Amino acid sequence: MIIQRAVQAKSLESENPFGHRAGEADAAAIDSMGAPMTFHRNAEIYGEHEPAEYLYKIVSGAVRAYRMSSDGRRQIAAFYLPGDVFGLENGELHGFSAEAITDSKILVIKRSAITAMAERDTAVARELWAVTSRELEQVQQHLGVLIKSAEERVAGFLLRLLRRVPGATQIRLPMSRQDMADYLGLTIETVSRVMTRLEAAEAIALPSARCVVLRDEARLSRVHH
Amino acid sequence: MIIQRAVQAKSLESENPFGHRAGEADAAAIDSMGAPMTFHRNAEIYGEHEPAEYLYKIVSGAVRAYRMSSDGRRQIAAFYLPGDVFGLENGELHGFSAEAITDSKILVIKRSAITAMAERDTAVARELWAVTSRELEQVQQHLGVLIKSAEERVAGFLLRLLRRVPGATQIRLPMSRQDMADYLGLTIETVSRVMTRLEAAEAIALPSARCVVLRDEARLSRVHH
DNA sequence: CGTGCAGTTGAGCAAATTCAACGCTTGTGG
DNA sequence: CCACAAGCGTTGAATTTGCTCAACTGCACG
Numbered sequence: 001m002i003i004q005r006a007v008q009a010k011s012l013e014s015e016n017p018f019g020h021r022a023g024e025a026d027a028a029a030i031d032s033m034g035a036p037m038t039f040h041r042n043a044e045i046y047g048e049h050e051p052a053e054y055l056y057k058i059v060s061g062a063v064r065a066y067r068m069s070s071d072g073r074r075q076i077a078a079f080y081l082p083g084d085v086f087g088l089e090n091g092e093l094h095g096f097s098a099e100a101i102t103d104s105k106i107l108v109i110k111r112s113a114i115t116a117m118a119e120r121d122t123a124v125a126r127e128l129w130a131v132t133s134r135e136l137e138q139v140q141q142h143l144g145v146l147i148k149s150a151e152e153r154v155a156g157f158l159l160r161l162l163r164r165v166p167g168a169t170q171i172r173l174p175m176s177r178q179d180m181a182d183y184l185g186l187t188i189e190t191v192s193r194v195m196t197r198l199e200a201a202e203a204i205a206l207p208s209a210r211c212v213v214l215r216d217e218a219r220l221s222r223v224h225h
Numbered sequence: 226m227i228i229q230r231a232v233q234a235k236s237l238e239s240e241n242p243f244g245h246r247a248g249e250a251d252a253a254a255i256d257s258m259g260a261p262m263t264f265h266r267n268a269e270i271y272g273e274h275e276p277a278e279y280l281y282k283i284v285s286g287a288v289r290a291y292r293m294s295s296d297g298r299r300q301i302a303a304f305y306l307p308g309d310v311f312g313l314e315n316g317e318l319h320g321f322s323a324e325a326i327t328d329s330k331i332l333v334i335k336r337s338a339i340t341a342m343a344e345r346d347t348a349v350a351r352e353l354w355a356v357t358s359r360e361l362e363q364v365q366q367h368l369g370v371l372i373k374s375a376e377e378r379v380a381g382f383l384l385r386l387l388r389r390v391p392g393a394t395q396i397r398l399p400m401s402r403q404d405m406a407d408y409l410g411l412t413i414e415t416v417s418r419v420m421t422r423l424e425a426a427e428a429i430a431l432p433s434a435r436c437v438v439l440r441d442e443a444r445l446s447r448v449h450h
Numbered sequence: 451c452g453t454g455c456a457g458t459t460g461a462g463c464a465a466a467t468t469c470a471a472c473g474c475t476t477g478t479g480g
Numbered sequence: 481c482c483a484c485a486a487g488c489g490t491t492g493a494a495t496t497t498g499c500t501c502a503a504c505t506g507c508a509c510g
Contacts, residue, residue, distance in 0.1 A: 070450060073372075077365055090358035118347070122347075122350065125343070125350045125351075125354070128354060129350070129353060129354045132354060136315075136357060136360060136361045140364060143300070143371065144300055144302075147371065149466095150465075176487095185371060186466080186467090187467060188489075188490095189467075189489095189490080190466060192491085196490075196491085209490090374497080375498065401456070412498075412499060413457075414457095414458080415499075417457060418459080420457095434456075434457055
């Protein structure tokens with residue numbers, strides 16, 4: 001367990017630029033049954049191999065799901081943003097650890113309550129299936145990015161983030177360069193270099209390290225190939 | 226549509242070393258309702274963006290699911306082996322193309338029939354969810370492999386294949402080096418070099434290109450890290 | 451006996467990593 | 481208020497890794 005303090009993260013939360021995931025039916029059962037909880041920056045939400053007793057839905061903030069390999073490298077499998085549901089496993093145990101990236105407000109629901117409902121209400125069952133299915137789609141997108149060059153990975157990552165908020169022209173990255181690197185299978189140095197290169201190419205602007213302004217979507221897409 | 230001939234693939238099918246996926250409840254509804262069909266080597270089963278009307282379960286043979294990027298590179302997202310179910314999408318369209326790698330016998334079921342059943346029978350609904358959930362798990366495993374070095378990718382790939390048949394000491398690879406490369410995000414040359422290196426290190430033996438004998442699992446795991 | 455396909459091997463090159471130094475910002479303690 | 485340490489990000493130089501291009505092998509088929 002990590003001891004954390006709510007230092008300078010408060011402003012980040014309220015400025016969070018990510019909207020509710022678009023184009024999907026709302027998870028009504030989860031919304032109505034969830035108990036809101038607050039997790040501070042870097043707080044562990046659950047650990048790998050722990051029993052998967054709860055389901056989570058982000059109201060505000062951001063979460064990373066990751067796994068450590070034996071030699072100490074970290075693989076971030078997914079970032080979750082407001083509207084996303086996570087923590088749903090097929091087995092009884094979590095396959096990943098989850099941590100809050102910034103101070104986050106998260107709905108927490110007992111898994112057994114949801115699965116019990118799903119046995120009687122086919123709408124809830126469909127909802128559960130849709131959550132897993134959407135997550136599968138996300139991970140497959142991620143796969144597509146990982147086989148490419150460093151520039152394509154970073155460009156693809158930024159585009160996917162930007163497209164979560166239709167029409168958005170800038171985003172505040174909740175995650176560090178190290179988080180991005182562990183997600184993209186690169187080093188922090190490479191991520192940093194590519195970001196500066198993208199700025200030099202006038203595809204994006206970087207008023208600060210955590211703030212990305214989209215300057216030329218077509219050019220960013222072209223880098224992404 | 227590709228015109229294909231059943232050339233020298235007949236022997237491969239009967240020798241297929243992969244068993245039914247272990248540790249999972251059998252997909253009874255799919256098994257009983259499926260119509261068996263034969264797909265020849267390199268035959269397209271469905272194409273990207275086509276309506277997802279059917280669900281598939283492999284009886285014998287092997288299938289690749291892939292996507293082409295705009296510059297002509299191919300990303301293989303998954304290999305399916307006997308016992309695997311594929312073709313289930315959340316949207317109305319397929320996100321990938323699927324082709325038979327070798328001549329394959331495959332059960333084909335109307336998606337609408339299954340989803341209709343799921344509305345009344347919660348066991349079928351759970352089964353559908355389990356299929357998606359298992360696929361998610363597979364893709365997450367794949368993710369873990371893609372962030373690593375070439376040696377780790379190939380070693381991890383071989384280990385995952387070998388572990389599908391508990392206690393198996395050798396496998397006949399249904400896929401070409403190009404398929405492996407497109408799955409692992411490497412070039413054929415690199416795959417080939419790593420295989421020879423693993424043989425030189427006495428982790429595996431290669432009586433022929435498509436036949437891999439496990440000689441030292443511990444050593445192969447160590448390469449995998 | 452040649453042709454074609456799949457796989458291997460080698461040499462040179464490009465890309466990403468490693469190691470190291472440096473800059474900026476923020477918080478802490480004198 | 482200033483000095484300084486810590487965390488995060490950037491930049492540079494050397495090294496390693498995997499890719500590209502090319503030749504070559506083995507095998508199946510006609």
